[in-house]
Amino acid sequence: MVIGYIKQEKIESGFFPKIKGIEIRKFDNNYVIAISNKNKVKILARYLEKLNIDTVVFSRELENDFKDEICLLMSKRKLNVLNGKKLMQYMDFEIVKYILNKQNATMKKEDIYIVFKREQGLDLNFLKRFIENFKTANIVTNDIERLKNVQDNLLENDGILIAVSNNKKKALKRAKYIINVNLNKEELEKYVINRNSIIINLQENVKYDSPSFDGININYLQISCPDEYLEKFELIGNIEADFDLVKLYESILLCSNIQKLELEDVNDRIIKDDIKITGLIGNNGPILDDELQKIHKANLDKMRKLV
Numbered sequence: 001m002v003i004g005y006i007k008q009e010k011i012e013s014g015f016f017p018k019i020k021g022i023e024i025r026k027f028d029n030n031y032v033i034a035i036s037n038k039n040k041v042k043i044l045a046r047y048l049e050k051l052n053i054d055t056v057v058f059s060r061e062l063e064n065d066f067k068d069e070i071c072l073l074m075s076k077r078k079l080n081v082l083n084g085k086k087l088m089q090y091m092d093f094e095i096v097k098y099i100l101n102k103q104n105a106t107m108k109k110e111d112i113y114i115v116f117k118r119e120q121g122l123d124l125n126f127l128k129r130f131i132e133n134f135k136t137a138n139i140v141t142n143d144i145e146r147l148k149n150v151q152d153n154l155l156e157n158d159g160i161l162i163a164v165s166n167n168k169k170k171a172l173k174r175a176k177y178i179i180n181v182n183l184n185k186e187e188l189e190k191y192v193i194n195r196n197s198i199i200i201n202l203q204e205n206v207k208y209d210s211p212s213f214d215g216i217n218i219n220y221l222q223i224s225c226p227d228e229y230l231e232k233f234e235l236i237g238n239i240e241a242d243f244d245l246v247k248l249y250e251s252i253l254l255c256s257n258i259q260k261l262e263l264e265d266v267n268d269r270i271i272k273d274d275i276k277i278t279g280l281i282g283n284n285g286p287i288l289d290d291e292l293q294k295i296h297k298a299n300l301d302k303m304r305k306l307v
Contacts, residue, residue, distance in 0.1 A: 002052050003030040003082075003251050005236045005243065006044070007059035010036065022047065030255070032236050045077050055080040057251055059242045084246040087253070088221060089202045090266050091277065092179060093129045095221060098277045099177070099198060102289050103296040111136045113172055115191070116181035118143040124150060125263045130179075131162055138163040140171040140191075168192065176299050180206060196298045207283045216295060220281035225249060226274050249275060 005027065021036035024047065031051055035044065048056070056079055088095070100107055112134040114127065118141070131137040131154065139147050139162055147164045154160040165171040172178060172193045180188060182203045189208060193199070197215040199208055205219040223246055225233075233239055233248045258266050280287045 001055055001255060001257075003055045003057060003255065004048055004051070004053040005030065005032045005057045005059075005251075006062060007032075007034055007237050007242050008037070008061055009034045024051070027236060028255075030251075048077065048079065053079075055082060055251070055254070057082045057243065057247050059237060060244060061242070082247045082250050082254070084220060084244065084250055085203055087223075087246055087250040088200075089126070089181075090253070090263075090270060091221065091275075092126060092200065092202060093133075093267075094270075094277055095200055095218070095280065096130075096177060096179070098280070099292055102292045105296060107133050107135075109135055110177065111138060111175070112177050112179065113138045113140060113175035114179045114181065115140040115172065115183060115188070116143070117141065117183055117187065118146075119182055122182070123263065131160060136163065138165070138171070138175070140165055142166050172197070176296075194299075196295050196302070198292070198295060214295075214298070216287060216291060217283050218280050218287065219283065221246060221277055222279035222281065222286070223249065224276045224278050229273070249273075 022044075023034040025032050031053060033044070033047065047053075058081070096112065097107070100110065112130050114130060114137065116122065124146075127137065127139070127150070141147055141164070144164060144166060151162055151164050154162060168191045170192070172191045175194050175197050178193070178197050178199045180199055180201045180203075183206070184204050185206045185208065188199075188206055189210065193208065193210070193213065193215070195210075195212050195214050197213075198218065199206070199215065200218045207217055208215075225245060229249065229252070230239065233243070233245070236248065237243050239245055239248070253266075253269070256269075258269065261269075
């Protein structure tokens with residue numbers, strides 16, 4: 001994997017004099033590419049190919065201002081564009097822990113709902129930590145046959161019972177915490193969902209906005225890194241102004257061939273690197289602690305009325 005970190009900045013003279021308006025410099029085994037203006041995005045593909053770059057991280061400015069040009073570039077080249085979602089998938093359990101901590105809720109007393117569709121290559125090992133640590137793990141999927149084997153093995157070998165269903169009217173009706181692994185908006189909206197649910201969207205940004213829904217969609221996260229990483233990232237660009245810290249750390253993980261490791265080893269690496277979640281992002285920006293607490297209270301009040 002060769003990564004190109006692409007940003008826009010004023011360039012007095014290029015690192016390579018023959019490339020007018022583009023500056024390229026080495027960063028470990030990767031490259032930092034600065035372009036002087038919008039038009040340079042159109043000729044960027046030539047240099048990505050020349051340098052064998054197969055993965056890119058765009059600065060905030062390029063992502064926001066030149067979205068159409070970037071989409072055109074990506075459609076012509078088979079490039080992997082890092083968007084932070086892979087790190088969300090690796091840190092799914094930590095995201096739920098963060099939410100429960102803000103709500104002063106206890107994991108062993110709560111139920112977790114995990115919804116996903118059949119997908120070739122989907123590693124179900126991520127379910128393990130949820131099954132072991134929550135009161136009940138409820139799996140909602142159309143891949144019933146595969147999950148039936150998991151269900152039977154857990155019951156036989158560990159004495160653990162998990163609920164597996166794909167009933168669109170009932171499966172998520174009482175769910176307080178939902179991990180949406182790979183459903184898009186249209187697919188998720190086929191389910192009747194508790195109006196006070198917290199939905200964590202791992203692969204796609206989804207806005208579940210049924211008229212009766214008062215819950216929260218979580219589509220991104222904020223993290224903190226040790227100083228040694230921050231100093232390294234400053235060689236790429238200004239973290240506050242240029243690049244998103246989540247995507248930068250994700251690129252470091254992927255460069256270390258982390259995808260070839262077992263999920264448990266990836267989790268250990270993130271813990272060893274001392275990566276902490278500092279905030280969550282919803283459809284309207286950062287999610288406040290008060291919002292998480294308000295949702296929790298609404299669910300508790302609903303439960304008391306049912307008793």
